[in-house]
Amino acid sequence: MSATEPIMTGPARPSRAVLHLSLAAIVASWAWQVFLHPGGGALPADFGAFVLKIARSKAIVLAVIVVLLRLGGEGPGSVGLAREGAWRRIGIGLAIGLPMFVLFNVVLDSALAAVFPKPPQTGPSVMTFFRDPRHLFAWLPISVLAGGFVEELQRVFVLTRFEKRFGRPGLVFAIAASSAVFGHGHLYQGVGTAIGTGLAGVAWSLLYLRRRSALEPMAAHACADVLAVIAATLIAARAALNAKRPLPMFRERPSLRAAQNLD
Numbered sequence: 001m002s003a004t005e006p007i008m009t010g011p012a013r014p015s016r017a018v019l020h021l022s023l024a025a026i027v028a029s030w031a032w033q034v035f036l037h038p039g040g041g042a043l044p045a046d047f048g049a050f051v052l053k054i055a056r057s058k059a060i061v062l063a064v065i066v067v068l069l070r071l072g073g074e075g076p077g078s079v080g081l082a083r084e085g086a087w088r089r090i091g092i093g094l095a096i097g098l099p100m101f102v103l104f105n106v107v108l109d110s111a112l113a114a115v116f117p118k119p120p121q122t123g124p125s126v127m128t129f130f131r132d133p134r135h136l137f138a139w140l141p142i143s144v145l146a147g148g149f150v151e152e153l154q155r156v157f158v159l160t161r162f163e164k165r166f167g168r169p170g171l172v173f174a175i176a177a178s179s180a181v182f183g184h185g186h187l188y189q190g191v192g193t194a195i196g197t198g199l200a201g202v203a204w205s206l207l208y209l210r211r212r213s214a215l216e217p218m219a220a221h222a223c224a225d226v227l228a229v230i231a232a233t234l235i236a237a238r239a240a241l242n243a244k245r246p247l248p249m250f251r252e253r254p255s256l257r258a259a260q261n262l263d
Helices: 012-036 047-071 086-115 126-130 133-184 191-211 215-244 254-261
Strands: none
Touching (some): 012 133, 047 126, 047 133, 086 191, 086 215, 126 133, 126 215, 133 191, 133 215, 191 215
């Protein structure tokens, strides 16, 4: 045995078992999302219940990841959460967040909507939760913690588990599969939205692989989500304002008003 060849020690076997357990949990969660809980389930009628639902689901995901990492003897660095250069990575991610928001939420969403028209709304819409500007006090933490931190931690956890077990082919498969499941969760919003969301998942994965840092996609995703909820709140406020205005029928159509005066 050469001096550079790794020495296999006792703890390697339970780590391998935990790796298999992690992969089983990932595949089970995919199956649950696709077949048993498509689209995230029914939208609660109450905003408080909606926030609680998100907090509960993300807390479960975070707890499972932490437990599996500890069982495998791994620390935060194994999922791209190294302290070295952390603020630099966060700064880069924040700078990337704005162009990512424009690319996916404005340009790509508009292009895909032209090809794949959005289906008619048949149930309650999440846009109703943006009508009250005070909801921003909940939306902003959701964007940063749920969208930025937990979702990207989950993504990196998936990528690293498949890469550790199957190498580069496993990494490629994990990017494709996780992004497809990510997009499938938005299929109820239309094919175009599902495709755009899946492509965003690929982009977040590639951003992680750029420096093997989870902090960059976390910051970028959080920034993009914050911009999205602010934009949605402004759109909802404008729609509510327009709904309260009386229709300017007679001012815009003087000929009709003149004809009525002749009666």
